Amino acid sequence: MATGAFQIRGLHVWPGYLDRPAQESLVADLRKVAEAAPFVTPVTPGGRQMSVRMTAAGRLGWVTDRRGYRYQPQHPSGAAWPPIPPAVLAIWRNLTGLSRDPDCCLVNFYDSGARMGLHQDRDEGDFSFPVLSVSLGDDALFRIGGADRSEGTQSFWLRSGDVVLMGGSARLAWHGVDRIRPASSTLLPQGGRINLTCRVVTAV
Ligand SMILES: O=C(O)CCC(=O)C(=O)O
Numbered sequence: 347m348a349t350g351a352f353q354i355r356g357l358h359v360w361p362g363y364l365d366r367p368a369q370e371s372l373v374a375d376l377r378k379v380a381e382a383a384p385f386v387t388p389v390t391p392g393g394r395q396m397s398v399r400m401t402a403a404g405r406l407g408w409v410t411d412r413r414g415y416r417y418q419p420q421h422p423s424g425a426a427w428p429p430i431p432p433a434v435l436a437i438w439r440n441l442t443g444l445s446r447d448p449d450c451c452l453v454n455f456y457d458s459g460a461r462m463g464l465h466q467d468r469d470e471g472d473f474s475f476p477v478l479s480v481s482l483g484d485d486a487l488f489r490i491g492g493a494d495r496s497e498g499t500q501s502f503w504l505r506s507g508d509v510v511l512m513g514g515s516a517r518l519a520w521h522g523v524d525r526i527r528p529a530s531s532t533l534l535p536q537g538g539r540i541n542l543t544c545r546v547v548t549a550v
């Protein structure tokens with residue numbers, strides 16, 4: 347494990363895995379992703395607007411609307427998703443050791459009031475692959491529980507450049523983001539937080 351890496355509830359956390367230049371370079375990559383596939387405000391199947399804005403890169407992107415949660419090969423505009431930036435694939439390969447690349451890099455943008463309720467990531471077809479998460483910009487209070495919703499939860503702060511791997515027993519752990527600490531980072535000129543999650547969606 348790299349210096350400073352720790353585990354919490356089966357989650358592997360690498361604080362400050364990306365230095366500032368690497369974070370800036372990733373933000374530039376993500377601006378290009380967002381030009382090709384603009385952020386949308388997702389709507390849950392129940393008709394509620396999410397506070398997070400989303401886009402994606404890769405073969406498949408995760409979307410939600412009145413028709414349900416799903417992965418699909420196109421942005422809601424009908425255009426194909428842009429490719430996953432090579433720098434993101436490099437993090438995935440280094441930390442997972444897998445030769446299989448992710449199908450989806452979901453990009454979440456949190457403004458100062460955004461949050462994400464407790465959920466499991468379970469729209470993928472194969473839970474033997476981990477989910478890798480990268481934090482950029484403002485700090486986020488991340489909450490993690492167990493695979494069973496009744497288990498207690500714990501929270502800790504994720505900062506810009508931190509990388510988390512949810513695999514093994516933590517792959518189906520309940521998790522969410524309670525809140526953002528506004529203006530805690532200078533990475534994004536307009537403030538806010540970007541979170542990337544890389545997922546293998548299909549078994550083959
Ligand atoms: O923003 C985060 O740190 C977590 C995002 C998340 O859980 C998700 O996109 O499924």
Ligand SMILES: [Fe+2]
Nearest residue numbers: 465466467521
């Ligand atoms: Fe999640």
